[in-house]
Amino acid sequence: MDGEDVLTTLKILIIGDSGVGKSSLLLRFTDDKFDPDQSATIGVDFKVKSLTIDGNTVKLAIWDTAGQERFRTLTPSYYRGAQGVIFVYDCTRKDSFTRLDTWLSEVDTYSTKPTIKMLVGNKIDKEDRVVTRDEGLKFARRHRMLFIEASAKTRDGVEYAFEELVEKIIQTPGLWEHDGGGKKIKLDSEQQPAGLCSC
Amino acid sequence: MSDENPSTSKDPPTEIQEEEVFEIIDFTNASDWEKFIAQIDEAIIDWHLNRYINLPPLQKNELTSGEWITKSTPLSFSNVPFTLTLHQLKQLENEHFEDSTNQDEEFQLPLYGKDAMDRTNDFPARAHCLSRWFGLRCFLLITPDTDPVMSKSKLNLLRSSAAIALNNTGCNIPMFVQIQEFWRRLYVGHATSPGIMTKYDMVHLKRCPVDHAHVHGLLYMLKAKLGLVAMPSLHYQVASRFTYMLKDWGSNGRWPAKIPDPEALASNFNTLLTGCLDDPVTELHLAATWPYRTGDMIIDNDVHSDYDPLKAPRWSIRLLYADDVTCLLAYYLFEFMKTADRRETLQDLLHYQEPKPEQDIGNVLDRLSDPNTKTVIPIVPKKLASGISKVVSNPQNFLRRGAYAISRISKGVERIRPDVLKDIIKFIFSDSEESSYATESRDGTLLHHKLKAAPVGSLTHRLAICAIVVNLCHGGVWALAQLWHAFVTELRQMLDSATNLSAIDISPPDLRTSLLHQKLQMLNCCIFRKSERETKAATAAAQEMEETILEQASNPDEVLDMSVELTKPDYIEDEGSIEGNKLSKPSEVQKPDGLFAVGAEAVEEDSGWPGFEDELEIDDEELEVETSDTEQHENKIEPSATQELTSQDTNEVQMEKNQVENVESSPDEDGGGKSTFDTDEDPGPRQKIASLQSESDDEFFECEEESDDIAVPEVAKTKSKPSKTDTQAEIAANKSKFLQQEAAGRLNQCGTLKLLYEDEPLYIPITQEHAPQTEDQLEEQAEVFSKLGDTLEGSQVRAKMQSTSLLSDMEAFKAANPGCVLEDFVRWYSPRDFEEGCLSPRMRIPGNLWVTTWSSARPVPAHRQKRIFDDTKEAEKVLHFLTNLKPAEITQMLLPMCVQETLLILRASSSNLLPCLPSLPPLCNQIETRASQLFQSWKMAGSVANQFVSWSPDEKSKVEDVLRQIAFAENLVERARSLQHKFSSLGEVKVVNAFVRNLLEHPEVELDGGANGKQGKIVRDFFKADQARQHAINNPQTNNMETNAEGSKPHLTTPVLPKPAGREFIIRTMAKHPSRISHEVPHRLYAVLAQSEFRLALSVSSDTTFF
Ligand SMILES: Nc1nc2c(ncn2[C@@H]2O[C@H](COP(=O)(O)OP(=O)(O)OP(=O)(O)O)[C@@H](O)[C@H]2O)c(=O)[nH]1
């Protein structure tokens, strides 16, 4: 998958409160596993993964940030140059949802160029959800974000979230640059499968 | 049927078929000529012109104001290429078409005939010449692609091709063919419609034939052409227009009214000056128009003329503009950009003894310099035609025009005068002031964020302005080098004296601003920390001194040592970390020899991360003092594999190694640092020394602290408390360890939380702040992180590298909360991870970094910890970075601030000029957007590697694009100002502005009240003054008298207006042609009589029914 025909490398950032499952989502996406034995992130962590969408292979450099208050001063520096930002909240924790505003304004302050934003409501496998899908949807619409609900544990929606984000980035002109010369982007018809709202 | 036709696979024949079934053209054996006609037919059908078109009459000035559209298609006549073009006034397309079917009954003029007779659009200000000459709103034109049509036979062939094609398709749009050399703009044409046919012909001569140089002659010619010599002139309508040119505005109209004073330019560092060195409004063309007179009313023959322009019913003016006049803002910028191409280093320039002004400019200037002109800046004549494209293609040339003015300042002053330089530096470093402009961008965000520049009025901003001024007026790149050198030297002094930079905020680098600004913010942070520390150290030193003298008067050595320490040079400031807890038990001191050895009891060898040393300058050596009293008391050794990320220069490392050697008893390995050395030593005075010795290093050191007022936990109580949980022996160990530890470094209580195993409130500790970083450092860090790869190990190393502040926080927490456990810490730090009375699963993973870091953390309050942020070193890095910039790089660094300033100035003028220049704000927005994109995407430098990334050719051309746009906007501003000035006597500001706007937006403006209106009077005065000047030049003997008379009273012998530069006439008539029984059909003659051109454009119609 990796090789010469990589269309571009995209920088993607995952943010959100501590414990909402950012690292778990990433692990699910990159290694397709769920590891309860993953410690709380310190500072920022990083993973790469290649993804092929509509025949275009893109390399993703995904930065996983710590949600802990005390590390938060570090994260703004990583907003620079990111083409996509994934905002994660925990469906079973209202406070992680209400704090999204803070995360949003931080991104708006520090990101240098327009980015595609995606909202992910995580842990839908759990019984005790308190944030409804509709609430998430509304928030996403209001802030022009992609929206999806997911579970890192059951893998629901995870891969799809990343794919959709990347597709959106690639379709947005001026957001990214070709790695090599001469390669043409292949644009396919965009169907919008259920569960995802691109507002 | 054409379907069977083998040679045509296209569909035009079928279309023709549909239109007119009887006219099938067989292409099988067509000649070249027939093929040519077929191509024209095809195009006409393609463009849907194969029908009778009729439209409502033209609006006034519609030929000028309306939108013209063109369509074209290639043609070929036996392999000679032609182009057929349709020119059409936009409206035509959308309007309804009338079919020709019911037109037969009554004779009706075709559209082109009506338009030719329509007087509402005579002499359009801007239109295709064919439209202008023949009065058309729609026409077809065949032009040869390569060789002009010179021969009569070819001409006839083409002309009849056009006629046949028009006939074939029933198209009533005139079709022209261009003949003769292209520059002569000669056309012949043909038009046809039911019952009428029109021929278009032209005459073009260098000189006016005397017989036809007046209306009388022209009338006669037309009559003769129509064969109606006897027809009374009454039936001929004449429209006339005379044009007069003004090239010298005179002292009243000239702009700039005052040429920018070079001295002022050179001594203004506050902002950039605006203005132009030459008038962007170069010429005025006055047209006196008589729209309608019948031929019999006009007396205009070879002896007499009754045309008096001052009495013309209509006056209108048009202005000519120069796009290449030098305007100051652009001038500053383009000159500044020149240094971006220099290759020299700062040192090259500073040490170059005899700098010479650039050769090319120098020569030009020498030629220009006139010893007599003292203050007047000569205006270099325009050599080339104007056009923004010139500015675009050759900024150098653009610059040259103004070069002389400025060269007068900098000539022979390749270096800034020392006093001037001193003043500049003083100004740059003075306190900040409020900016006089609105500093917001179009969408309300701050402009300096959008452009990645620096706040207006900040140190960075001022520096940029000074640099761009110095570059222009004080010796170019040499002066720039000088300024930079002085600037950096001053920064160094500020650092040394721990004086904060005044015009810059003390906050971590704002990543939204320019790299340079971030660097200066960083430096200011360093200076701030330094001064804070020095103040503390000074107070501490004073106290210590006293105490030492009082208590330890017997030990003079130490006092001496302290004084030595205080004057320790910068470069050895940065030492290994030294920690020391207060020991209560004084004992014999075994004093080591070297000063530096004092703290170097234990050296920990960190395994380090392979491959890192080079990039990060990570030093994995660390000096620590293991003097925790608890250890001494408990005699328990806690593994203290504290691994901190420390950065140390190699020479420092070297130094430490030496020190280590100096230590008599070599330190034990690892955490077992409880050497005999430790216990034997007197920690009290040692610690004092350490505090001073590492003054730059241990900023949090402070002898006196709040520990006094915090009660020591009751020993008995703590001890008796049984461990309830599975937190094993470590808790017990901790507890006993903390037995005698005094709480230290508390900030405040964390709500109502209490420690889990102590009856004590949970305190939030004072913590160290994160180290501020500039964007290049952050980028480097990110680079390092990403190079670690996405393996588990990489991930662990990354976490480890970032755990410095976690460790620091844990240590501070332990210090503030004796007897605490990890759970306590987590409850404060990450409350989510403490649920239902125990740690979350992820915190309980054995061996996870939180647990290991916790166990390695010792209770050390923030003020005793090693600094996370090494300000001494960071300050050096910044200065190093700045010192090593090349002038070209300096330019690159400063440009965003310069562009920001020009944009702010333009915006300020745009709000002033809004009534007359409403197009300026959108233009400014456009510049802002472009500049924003450009500056945001710049990646500039890496400070550690100290590598500067210079502009790529692509970036450079984008920069130039932005500058050109700025130049253009500035030119517009100057045009508006120039016109405001010229017509200032019109009355109220509002009136002037409205008129100026009109002038700027329209190619030609009619003056209210003609020659006698207010506007007309101003124009007349300009001409009058110019006439007087001309007269004075031509009659030197009356010179004196004339100059005195200028402007004061009209001179009797000189007419107000000069001879017209051109006279134009349109003569129209409706007359029966070709015979007396024909219908009355339109005829039109257009004539222009100029100094070196005589042109006639004649359209004569014939009735085709009754010939
Ligand atoms: N049931 C359930 N648990 C999840 C899911 N995703 C994550 N978790 C759990 O939530 C806890 C926190 O997950 P992390 O991925 O470490 O959270 P994080 O957002 O990376 O947290 P920080 O690194 O502190 O910012 C872990 O115990 C995970 O096992 C999920 O989809 N369903």
Ligand SMILES: [Mg+2]
């Ligand atoms: Mg995480």
